Amino acid sequence: LSIEVHPILGVGAVSPGDDVASVLLPGLESLEPTDGDVIVVTHKIVSKAEGAMREVVGDEEEFKRLLVEAEAAAVIRRRGDLVIAETRHGFICANAGVDRSNASPGTMILLPDDPDRSAHRIRRRLERAFDCRLVVIISDTFGRPWRHGLTDIAIGLSGMAAILDLRGTTDWMGHELEVTEVAVADELTGAADLVMGKASGIPAALIRGYAAPPGEGRARDLVRPPGEDLFR
Amino acid sequence: LSIEVHPILGVGAVSPGDDVASVLLPGLESLEPTDGDVIVVTHKIVSKAEGAMREVVGDEEEFKRLLVEAEAAAVIRRRGDLVIAETRHGFICANAGVDRSNASPGTMILLPDDPDRSAHRIRRRLERAFDCRLVVIISDTFGRPWRHGLTDIAIGLSGMAAILDLRGTTDWMGHELEVTEVAVADELTGAADLVMGKASGIPAALIRGYAAPPGEGRARDLVRPPGEDLFR
Numbered sequence A, B: 001l002s003i004e005v006h007p008i009l010g011v012g013a014v015s016p017g018d019d020v021a022s023v024l025l026p027g028l029e030s031l032e033p034t035d036g037d038v039i040v041v042t043h044k045i046v047s048k049a050e051g052a053m054r055e056v057v058g059d060e061e062e063f064k065r066l067l068v069e070a071e072a073a074a075v076i077r078r079r080g081d082l083v084i085a086e087t088r089h090g091f092i093c094a095n096a097g098v099d100r101s102n103a104s105p106g107t108m109i110l111l112p113d114d115p116d117r118s119a120h121r122i123r124r125r126l127e128r129a130f131d132c133r134l135v136v137i138i139s140d141t142f143g144r145p146w147r148h149g150l151t152d153i154a155i156g157l158s159g160m161a162a163i164l165d166l167r168g169t170t171d172w173m174g175h176e177l178e179v180t181e182v183a184v185a186d187e188l189t190g191a192a193d194l195v196m197g198k199a200s201g202i203p204a205a206l207i208r209g210y211a212a213p214p215g216e217g218r219a220r221d222l223v224r225p226p227g228e229d230l231f232r
Helices: A020-029 A043-050 A060-071 A115-130 A184-196 B020-029 B043-050 B060-071 B115-130 B184-196
Strands: A003-007 A038-042 A053-055 A072-079 A082-087 A092-094 A107-109 A135-142 A151-158 A204-208 B003-007 B038-042 B053-055 B072-079 B082-087 B092-094 B107-109 B135-142 B151-158 B204-208
Touching (some): A020 A038, A020 A043, A020 A115, A020 A204, A038 A115, A043 A107, A043 A115, A043 A135, A043 A151, A060 A082, A060 A107, A092 A135, A115 A135, A115 A151, A135 A184, A151 B184, A184 A204, A184 B003, A184 B151, B003 B184, B020 B038, B020 B115, B020 B204, B043 B115, B043 B135, B043 B151, B060 B072, B060 B082, B060 B107, B151 B184, B184 B204
Parallel strands (some): A038 A135, B038 B135
Antiparallel strands (some): A038 A204, A053 A107, A072 A082, A135 A151, B003 B204, B038 B204
């Protein structure tokens, strides 16, 4: 009934063309992955491995502004330098996912092209390496309306349903639950962030003991359809 | 470096006037609380203990509608039966926190009057009982704009800073971090939800091994000031 969250240590620098599963292997081996383990990987190393980066040309601030506009499918809000944009994946976040933290000097990191597909590929390789069923989540750090501070959420997913669907179940008093769809993939991702740490350079974590809802979910299932959304 | 998340078992039904710390004691004893443990408690049992409930009078749906209006400091959005409201605490959530799940028959549960104060009281009692420094978080389940599904977040807090403030720190490449204020209290609360479960009636969890940012924070620190908020 308890769960454990372990940092995956020993992951070195990642370059374009690297295989993300391979760079995780040394750190994972000491954790002895087993059926049902959830592996959360920051998108930063996935983007680097996939070459989803841009070399800065000219003035860095101006370059970043142009890159954000290029990456944005739609601008949702703008205030001063802050741009809240919808990405082509449907995610809504600051700067359309363009980020300098943990980027190589003179580069900026973008979101992976298809983070669900990236997660699936990493999962298949790790499942082969360790001969067990795994879940892989790719994370990013997003702000929230109304709430101060940022949290890590799932932008890519393979091996579980993104949502724990309790519709039709009852509470322990026999009432039908009002809270019925729990974004457990995001809760797992936030839990992983507690051991990863943005300053420490630990880019991945393993969560053990959580019985993930079965299914072939995608992080895109976590995007609320615009027609249902009251805050665009 | 790793953390553990344990459900707190054996918590029975809670009635007005009960002491929340006392009902947690039997389940906590077997976990042997130690310095730095984080205890997350669903607000449902705190509200019940504090009498933050209303007996339904007349038609249940109509009563709920009136109660939501009474609990709302401001209505942010409305669509059909769905009301997104700001509570007097500053939280923005569906139905101003009025909920029937896990309520006693014929009653509805409200948010605690001052969840930070409730957290502080529970913490003081548990610290005395176990002679160690603890963190206490009171949780509720909120929806998010843009993202499908709900997650548990902190609505009351005592014994830590709500936000991990990384402003001025650098990433492992030496860049100043762009993501600087992490809402770790919310990430802890979501992690706890993974072992609590809304259908199972487990109302509390203990997180061990997390070095919480020191400070006397409050969950109200997690409310984004309206003037900074682009989505009201």
